[in-house]
Each structure stands twice: as structure tokens, then as C-alpha cells.
Amino acid sequence: MKITLHIWRQPSSQVKGSFQTYHLENVSSHMSFLEMLDVLNEQLVSRHEEPVAFDHDCREGICGACGMMINGQPHGPENETTTCQLHMRRFRDGDEIWIEPWRANAFPVIRDLVVDRSAFDRIMQAGGYTSVNTGNAPDANANMIPKRNADLAFDAATCIGCGACVAACKNASAMLFVSAKVSQFALLPQGAPERSIRVQSMVAQMDQEGFGGCSNTNECEAACPAGISVKNIARLNREFLSATLTSEE
Amino acid sequence: MSQLQSKIPDGPISEKWTRHKNNLKLIAPSNKRKYDIIVVGTGLAGAAAAASLGELGYNVKAFCYQDSARRAHSIAAQGGINAAKNYPNDGDSVWRLFYDTVKGGDFRSREANVYRLAEVSSNIIDQCVAQGVPFARDYGGLLANRTFGGTQVSRTFYARGQTGQQLLLGAYSALMRQVNKGKVKVLSRREMLDLVCVDGVARGIVARNLATGEMERHSAHAVLLCTGGYGNVYYLSTNAMGCNVTAAWRCYKRGAFFANPCFTQIHPTCIPVHGTYQSKLTLMSESLRNDGRVWVPRNKDDKRAPEQIPEAERDYYLERRYPAFGNMVPRDIASRAAKERCDAGYGVGETGMSVYLDFNRAIQEQGKAAIEAKYGNLFHMYKKITDEDCYRVPMKIYPAVHYTMGGLWVDYNLQSTIPGLFVLGEANFSDHGANRLGASALMQGLADGYFVAPYTVGDHLATHKLEKIPTDHPAFNEVAQETDGKLKNLLSIQGERSVDSFHRELGGVMWDYCGMARNASGLQTAIERIQKIRWEFWENVRVTGSGEQLNMELEKAGRVADFLEFGELLARDALAREESCGGHFREEHQTEDNDARRDDEHFSHVAAWEYRSPDADPIRHQEELHFENVKLTTRSYK
Structure with a gap:
């Protein structure tokens, strides 16, 4: 099939960007979206032009590296699917596709479709862990965990940290990302000792990074390739409220 | 073969590691902060090692080429992690895990290393659960297990089909905690391009900041390579797109021996x-x-x-x-x-x-x-x-192509033939012999990172006199200049073919001649073809853009250039190993049922390759393998 692409090109964060238009022929419906971009890049190189820069690595939908706005939707039109797992069979001959980087103040553009998501790492540094050193852990079966809690914690823990939730939100809020980590630990006994301080530190860091407040529109859940539920945001709010009310500081 | 001192401790196999730990030299808590350690790669081995060394008090710099440490390809491991917990009461033990792993590796791994791996496997599960890793559980609230290939017990712990993700996020969380404490600095979007040695000891690296193109020098008292496998030499593999052999290959060219490169897992x-x-x-x-x-x-x-x-x-x-x-x-x-x-x-x-x-x-x-x-x-x-x-x-x-059992040669301390250069996880060769069993890669990466390297690296620091090396030391200047020259060279060729087209061509040769079945004439052909592709690459590759910016074509070009050298070594190793074992199948050596025919008399050894110069063939050294605890048998699963 034939596809027309309008891609955001920006040489660096210092330079203004703009859309460039490219025409691709002989796109196979079996190709993944990124393989389609590979083909474009191969053509650009053969014309001695610079290829489109985009982050990607595992191409299995798990590393969270890839991500772009495709026709205004983070990761494109397919539900619970990362950009690398999106396939061209989802498009039709003659389609025009607009591709942009994540748009959020907290995610500055580095080049073309590549953005800086280190704000997520800094939120994790603020409290996304249990404070146990290597070597002094009790036997793994010493704590019994109700299966339901273990499963809910797992569902929250599957967040891949891609940033689609932020890109989808009109406030560029990181609530879904933060709530997933806070929920995972709030549901497990291992997270209990630092339950209060964790939620307060992570939320404070989230605010400091310049992410907006929750828009309550659930766009984040709709865009999330890992299927993280907004119920986690409700849990985050409960955790935060309870931590604030019972804070001893 | 005097170069290859495996340093396996004396004593019965079940006591070797305990005894060895008692003999390793320690560094006092207050002195640890005087030492800098570089960890390259933030997968299971790298993140676990960096976090654990930070907890101990060392100053750690952790490097990854991805935009975040959480994205290393360990994250894609699906099935599970083995441990000899015997929770299902089905007769498992440290011994059985050890035996299954040695047998699964077709008797081409080191007994002592594998036993240690089985020994610490239980601690790994405990550690991960304490970190909040949500393993699968039964309704009673206890951990669930399943079976994996090559075993007759259920010893695999799992988190749906995303075990690697959960384990890596656990290690990444521990790493983030150390960043917060100021003990670890994570340098993401950095690619190690060469190793710096002073007086024959690894003392630092040269890395490129992939976002800005800036060449950086980092000095340290020890360097830990946790950079994964080389499966992408085949172009198509289950590895992530960025996985590469560059860091390991640079170290090989600085004197680290490369062991068993032909042991690849399909x-x-x-x-x-x-x-x-x-x-x-x-x-x-x-x-x-x-x-x-x-x-x-x-x-x-x-x-x-x-x-x-x-x-x-x-x-x-x-x-x-x-x-x-x-x-x-x-x-x-x-x-x-x-x-x-x-x-x-x-x-x-x-x-x-x-x-x-x-x-x-x-x-x-x-x-x-x-x-x-x-x-x-x-x-x-x-x-x-x-x-x-x-x-x-x-x-x-x-x-x-999925996993590579070969890797840089290491002794029992996970130290390469370059003192001060340690190699962990898939990047080393030590534990899986000629074939890795399922759910053992996660186990090995975490064992090396959490429970082995923190002990053995300390011993190296305690037993060597290591002055701080400034980054304007002549050794740094020399390596940085060489690296810079290579990048400039790649950009200046301005030929007609894309980097990917060379990579694809190399991958085709590797798959056809060094894939699931290999023979002498095919391997000869492969060596000649690889040399030809390499020659054309340096004449006719087109790398667009400049070196002073984010330039993914330049990144790929450097990696493919190294794959084009490494592929030849893989083929040479496959040619020299005149037997079939594990993932290495030589058509000349098979039974009537098409099963592998091992040759224990001549090949019960590790082949470790020493680099000489661009014009001289590498030298093949041998480390004989001694099996004192398991009997060499023909592997049968019938």
C-alpha cells in the first residue's frame, strides 16, 4: 500500500522543529509500524538525507523505549499496544499518518521523535523501592500474600514506563505512572514500612518535575499499552490522603 | 596454558564457595568510599551489581545506552527463574539444579561455577520477594512454580510471562534507591567505546554521550562489564535492536580472552x-x-x-x-x-x-x-x-537466535584475563556450557550481580595497590584519540550502502553457515565472506550526520563494524571445535539419529581466544574442564 507520512523533524532541542512530508510505496500490511519507519530511513540514507530519530529497543512491547503520537494518539490506534507492536494492517492504502514526539514540558525533545524521560527515573529515585539491602532477606515464603493482592500488585507492576499516559493527558499528568508503583507496594507487605513516606516523596517529585495535576478524563488508561487501570489513581489518592492525615511531621 | 588460571578453590564442591568467601580479602566500611567502580550495562547483572556495590559503600557509576536503566533487555525475558527451593516437595535440591545445569550445558561448563550458581539460587528468590517482586502465587498465598525444559522438577518461579520485567524492575528499584543516596550515578544514553588499562590493569572507560556526541573519560579502580550477549551478529534475533558486542569486543582487543564464541543458543x-x-x-x-x-x-x-x-x-x-x-x-x-x-x-x-x-x-x-x-x-x-x-x-x-553461552573468559572470581576487568551475566562464558537451560539466564545474571561480584571485586581492590588515575593520563589520551579517529573514519567514508544493509548481509552469512548446523567447508566460506563484507564496509558504508549530535546511524555503524570482526572469530571457533555439543552442531559429528556426538577425549575444554593484531590470526588457548562430581555421559532425554 501507499502511505503519506507527516513527521515532526527537529534537529535538536535548540532548534525549532516542523513537519516534513514523505511518501512511501510498497508498504506491506505485515510490517510493524517501526519497520515501516526503518524502510523510510533506509530510503533517506540512500538519498543522503538524515534518517528520522526515534527511540526503540526490544520491539516486543516490554522495554518501554518506543513511543510517538500517531494521528494524535499515543502509540497509535490499537488498544493496549506499543508503537513497536502496532502493525501496518491497521492502516489502509492511501492513508496519511501524522507522527509527533510526546508533548510535555517534563519530557523535552532531544531530536525528532526522541524525548528526555529522565523525570520518570527521578520519581522512582524519590521512593519507588523497598529499602532492603542485598543479602538479608527472609525466606521468600515467610510472608503469605493473598493471591488477589499479589495479582493486583502484579497488574500495577506491569507499567513499562513509556510515558504514553503523560502524552495522552491534556495536563501532561504523570498520575498513572506514579500510581502504578505506589499501588504495587501498597498492596504488598514488603511495601508497608515505607508506605507513607513513599507516596509523599513520589508525589512531591512528580510535582517538582512539572507534570500537571490529574485531569480525571481517563485518557491515560485508554492510551496505556500495559493496560494499567485508573483504579490505581484512586488508590494513589487514598494513599496520599491517608499519609498526609497521619503524617507525624 | 599458563594464562588461564581458573582459580577454582580447593575442597569438596559443596564447600568451595563458602571457603573461598572466608579467604577473600575485605575492605573496611570506612575505606570503601575511596574506591570508584564502573559498571557497564544495567540489565539484571549490571543493575544488581551496581546497586549491591553502592549499598556496600563504593562509589559506582553505571552506564547504559538506553534512555533509562530500566530498559535493558533482561526486561524481555518471559518464562521464569530457577531456584532450588524445593517448595513443591518434588525432590529438588541444590545438587539436582547443579546436575541438570551441567548436563543441560552438555558438559562444557565449569563444575565449581555451576554449583555456586545453584547454591545462591534460593537467596535470589528471597531477595527479589523482599524487593516487592510480584511472583505468581497460589490461593494459599505461597509462591507458585512451573517446569522448564531439561528438568523433571518444578523449580521455576515466574510472574506471568513477564518474569524478566519484574526482576529487572526490582533491581532497577534497588539501583534508584542508591542513586537517591548518592552512592550510584547512572549515566544513561552512554555507550562504552573502549577500555582504558594502566600497567595492564583495567582502570577506566571511554564512552560516548549518545545525546550530545560528547566523548567522555571515566576513571575507576575496577570495571564491571555486564553488557549481555552477541546474538545480534545474526542480525535477526530475539535480542533488542541495540544489543551489541562492542564493549566485550573492545576488551578482547585490549587483552581479555574471548571464550567459546561458537556456543550460541537457537x-x-x-x-x-x-x-x-x-x-x-x-x-x-x-x-x-x-x-x-x-x-x-x-x-x-x-x-x-x-x-x-x-x-x-x-x-x-x-x-x-x-x-x-x-x-x-x-x-x-x-x-x-x-x-x-x-x-x-x-x-x-x-x-x-x-x-x-x-x-x-x-x-x-x-x-x-x-x-x-x-x-x-x-x-x-x-x-x-x-x-x-x-x-x-x-x-x-x-x-x-536467542542467547549466547560464549563470552569473555572469566575465572572463578568472574575476573577476565585483564586484572580489574570483571565480566558478569550473559557477557561472560562461565555457567551454561554449550547450551543454557530455560530460566537459568535470569538466575545467573542476578547471582553474579547480587551475590558473587560484591565479594570478589572487593578482594581485587584489597589486594592491589591502585592509585587514582586522572583522566588526562596518557593511557586515556591514547584510547580517546583512537576511538575518536574510528568515529571520524566511519563518517568520512561517505559510500553508497547503508549500515543496515551490511548488517543484514552479515546476518545472512552467519545464519546460513554458523546457525543450527555447521560444517567445515561452510565455515570456511563464512570466514571468507565475512572478510569480504568487512572490506566493503570500510570502503562503501554511508553514515549520515555528524558526530556532535544524537546520531543513531553512527551508533549502529560502530556496532556493525565490531560484529564484522567478531563474526569471523565465531566462525573460527566453530571450525576449530571438531565435535557436536549443545548449541554447536557439526554435521560431521552426529549419530545415526541425528543427535550430537560429543568428543570428550579431545574437546572437554574451554576454548579461549587471544587477540594479537589486525593482521595476525588470534591464538586459541584451552582450559581443560575437570568433572570430579558428575559423570560425563551422553546426554539422553529419551
Whole structure:
């Protein structure tokens, strides 16, 4: 099939960007979206032009590296699917596709479709862990965990940290990302000792990074390739409220 | 062979590690802060080591080429992690895990290392649970287990089909905690381009900041390489796109020996290749073989849809050939059996290069919900890629390059032949012999990172006098200049072919001649072809852009340039190993049933290659393997 692409090109964060238009022929419906971009890049190189820069690595939908706005939707039109797992069979001959980087103040553009998501790492540094050193852990079966809690914690823990939730939100809020980590630990006994301080530190860091407040529109859940539920945001709010009310500081 | 001192401690195998730990020198807590340690790579081995060393008080710098430490390719491991917990009460023990791993590796690994691995396996599970890793649990709240290939017990812990993700996020969390404490600095979007040695000891690295193009120098008292495997030399593999051999290859060229590069694992259950534009292959976890049955039609020209082929006209060839282990034979055996059927003309699918993995019976017996709970995300991924629903029709699968058992040679302390350079995880060669069993890679990465390196690195620091080296030291100047020259060279060629086109061509040669079956004349051909591709690369590659910016073409070019040298070493190693064992199958050495014929008399050794110069052939050294605890037998899964 034939596809027309309008891609955001920006040489660096210092330079203004703009859309460039490219025409691709002989796109196979079996190709993944990124393989389609590979083909474009191969053509650009053969014309001695610079290829489109985009982050990607595992191409299995798990590393969270890839991500772009495709026709205004983070990761494109397919539900619970990362950009690398999106396939061209989802498009039709003659389609025009607009591709942009994540748009959020907290995610500055580095080049073309590549953005800086280190704000997520800094939120994790603020409290996304249990404070146990290597070597002094009790036997793994010493704590019994109700299966339901273990499963809910797992569902929250599957967040891949891609940033689609932020890109989808009109406030560029990181609530879904933060709530997933806070929920995972709030549901497990291992997270209990630092339950209060964790939620307060992570939320404070989230605010400091310049992410907006929750828009309550659930766009984040709709865009999330890992299927993280907004119920986690409700849990985050409960955790935060309870931590604030019972804070001893 | 005096260069290869394996430093295996004395004593009975079950006491070696304990005794060794008692003999290792320590550094006092207050002195640890005087030492700087570089960890390259933030996968399971790297993140675990960096976090653990930070906890101990060392100053750690951790490097990764991805934009975040959480994205290292360990994250894609699906099935699980082995541990000798014996929670299911089915007779497992440290000994059995040790024995299964040595046997699974076709008796080409070091006994002492493998025993240590089995010994610390239980601690890993404890550690991960304490970190909040949400492993699968039973209704009673205790941890669940499943079976993996090459074993007859259930010792695999798992988190649905995303075990690697959960373990890596656990290690990443521990790492983030140390960053917060100021003990670890993570330098992401950095690629190590060379190793700096002073007086023959590893003392630092030169790295490129991939976002800005800036060349950076980092000095340290020890360097830990945790940079994964070299599967991408085949172009198509289950590795992430960025996985590469560059860091290991640079160290090889600085004096670290490269061991057993021909031991590559071709995983039996991957989604088959579908087009020339294809960029990577996707694994379907081995755990699927617990419930899936592998088959092809009994008749060659049977073109009917799978559900229309009656039971009697199907050939469940693994169950037929290996009744004891059935569909759960180790990976090398399952892969070769699939290739054998397809080569004989029984393959299915458009290309005839795939076999069925069928869940019909399991769904009938256990119900769709039970199968969905176990493998839901894998079925979902399969549907996204192929547009087929394998609750209804069988999966089509074919083997693909997945893991590399070979790697830099290390002694019992995980130290390479360059003092101060330690190699952990898939990047080293030590634990899996000629074939790795499923769910053992995660175990090894974490064992090396959490429980081995923190002890042995301390011993190196305590027993050497290591002055601080400034980054304007002549050794740094020399290496930085060389690296810079190479990048400038790549940019200046301005030829006509893209980097990817060379990589694809190299991958084709590797797959055709150094894949699941190898022979002497094919390997000779491969060596000649690789040399030719390499020559053309340096004449005719086109690298667009400049070195002073984010330039992914330049990144790829550097990696492919190293693969073009490394591929030749892999072929040389395969040529020199005149036997079949594990993932290395030489057609000249097989039984009448097409099984591997090992030659213990001549090849019960590790081959470790020493680099000399661009014009001189490398030297093959041998480390003899001594089996004092397990008896060498012909591996049988029948």
C-alpha cells in the first residue's frame, strides 16, 4: 500500500522543529509500524538525507523505549499496544499518518521523535523501592500474600514506563505512572514500612518535575499499552490522603 | 596454558564457595568510599551489581545506552527463574539444579561455577520477594512454580510471562534507591567505546554521550562489564535492536580472552520470519511447551488447515523421539528437531519453515481460562504480530537466535584475563556450557550481580595497590584519540550502502553457515565472506550526520563494524571445535539419529581466544574442564 507520512523533524532541542512530508510505496500490511519507519530511513540514507530519530529497543512491547503520537494518539490506534507492536494492517492504502514526539514540558525533545524521560527515573529515585539491602532477606515464603493482592500488585507492576499516559493527558499528568508503583507496594507487605513516606516523596517529585495535576478524563488508561487501570489513581489518592492525615511531621 | 588460571578453590564442591568467601580479602566500611567502580550495562547483572556495590559503600557509576536503566533487555525475558527451593516437595535440591545445569550445558561448563550458581539460587528468590517482586502465587498465598525444559522438577518461579520485567524492575528499584543516596550515578544514553588499562590493569572507560556526541573519560579502580550477549551478529534475533558486542569486543582487543564464541543458543519457539524488511524476531516463552504440543503433518504434502488434520495424521515428533521429556526437551534438541522436520519437507506455513505448537488439548483439559491465566500475554503478543488467535488455531513457530553461552573468559572470581576487568551475566562464558537451560539466564545474571561480584571485586581492590588515575593520563589520551579517529573514519567514508544493509548481509552469512548446523567447508566460506563484507564496509558504508549530535546511524555503524570482526572469530571457533555439543552442531559429528556426538577425549575444554593484531590470526588457548562430581555421559532425554 501507499502511505503519506507527516513527521515532526527537529534537529535538536535548540532548534525549532516542523513537519516534513514523505511518501512511501510498497508498504506491506505485515510490517510493524517501526519497520515501516526503518524502510523510510533506509530510503533517506540512500538519498543522503538524515534518517528520522526515534527511540526503540526490544520491539516486543516490554522495554518501554518506543513511543510517538500517531494521528494524535499515543502509540497509535490499537488498544493496549506499543508503537513497536502496532502493525501496518491497521492502516489502509492511501492513508496519511501524522507522527509527533510526546508533548510535555517534563519530557523535552532531544531530536525528532526522541524525548528526555529522565523525570520518570527521578520519581522512582524519590521512593519507588523497598529499602532492603542485598543479602538479608527472609525466606521468600515467610510472608503469605493473598493471591488477589499479589495479582493486583502484579497488574500495577506491569507499567513499562513509556510515558504514553503523560502524552495522552491534556495536563501532561504523570498520575498513572506514579500510581502504578505506589499501588504495587501498597498492596504488598514488603511495601508497608515505607508506605507513607513513599507516596509523599513520589508525589512531591512528580510535582517538582512539572507534570500537571490529574485531569480525571481517563485518557491515560485508554492510551496505556500495559493496560494499567485508573483504579490505581484512586488508590494513589487514598494513599496520599491517608499519609498526609497521619503524617507525624 | 599458563594464562588461564581458573582459580577454582580447593575442597569438596559443596564447600568451595563458602571457603573461598572466608579467604577473600575485605575492605573496611570506612575505606570503601575511596574506591570508584564502573559498571557497564544495567540489565539484571549490571543493575544488581551496581546497586549491591553502592549499598556496600563504593562509589559506582553505571552506564547504559538506553534512555533509562530500566530498559535493558533482561526486561524481555518471559518464562521464569530457577531456584532450588524445593517448595513443591518434588525432590529438588541444590545438587539436582547443579546436575541438570551441567548436563543441560552438555558438559562444557565449569563444575565449581555451576554449583555456586545453584547454591545462591534460593537467596535470589528471597531477595527479589523482599524487593516487592510480584511472583505468581497460589490461593494459599505461597509462591507458585512451573517446569522448564531439561528438568523433571518444578523449580521455576515466574510472574506471568513477564518474569524478566519484574526482576529487572526490582533491581532497577534497588539501583534508584542508591542513586537517591548518592552512592550510584547512572549515566544513561552512554555507550562504552573502549577500555582504558594502566600497567595492564583495567582502570577506566571511554564512552560516548549518545545525546550530545560528547566523548567522555571515566576513571575507576575496577570495571564491571555486564553488557549481555552477541546474538545480534545474526542480525535477526530475539535480542533488542541495540544489543551489541562492542564493549566485550573492545576488551578482547585490549587483552581479555574471548571464550567459546561458537556456543550460541537457537531458541525453538519463536515467531517465524515473514519478510525481508523484518527487523527482529519475537520469542514465545519455553513455558508454553508445558501445555503446548509440537507437531507437523505426517504426510509431506498435507496442505490442509491444522484443525482439519486428524490426530492420526499428525506427527508429534518430540513426543515420538524423546518419550521421557517429550515436548520439554532442552532448547538445542527441540530446535534441531524442528529444523530436521522442515528440511525434510514437513514444515508448515507459507514458507514451509515452521512447525505447530498446539494448545487444543490443554484448552480442552484445563479450560480456556486456565490457559489464559498462564499465557494470556503471550497469546496476545502472538496475535498482535501474526493476526492469528491461538486459542483457536495452533501457533506457528520456528527456531531463532536467542542467547549466547560464549563470552569473555572469566575465572572463578568472574575476573577476565585483564586484572580489574570483571565480566558478569550473559557477557561472560562461565555457567551454561554449550547450551543454557530455560530460566537459568535470569538466575545467573542476578547471582553474579547480587551475590558473587560484591565479594570478589572487593578482594581485587584489597589486594592491589591502585592509585587514582586522572583522566588526562596518557593511557586515556591514547584510547580517546583512537576511538575518536574510528568515529571520524566511519563518517568520512561517505559510500553508497547503508549500515543496515551490511548488517543484514552479515546476518545472512552467519545464519546460513554458523546457525543450527555447521560444517567445515561452510565455515570456511563464512570466514571468507565475512572478510569480504568487512572490506566493503570500510570502503562503501554511508553514515549520515555528524558526530556532535544524537546520531543513531553512527551508533549502529560502530556496532556493525565490531560484529564484522567478531563474526569471523565465531566462525573460527566453530571450525576449530571438531565435535557436536549443545548449541554447536557439526554435521560431521552426529549419530545415526541425528543427535550430537560429543568428543570428550579431545574437546572437554574451554576454548579461549587471544587477540594479537589486525593482521595476525588470534591464538586459541584451552582450559581443560575437570568433572570430579558428575559423570560425563551422553546426554539422553529419551
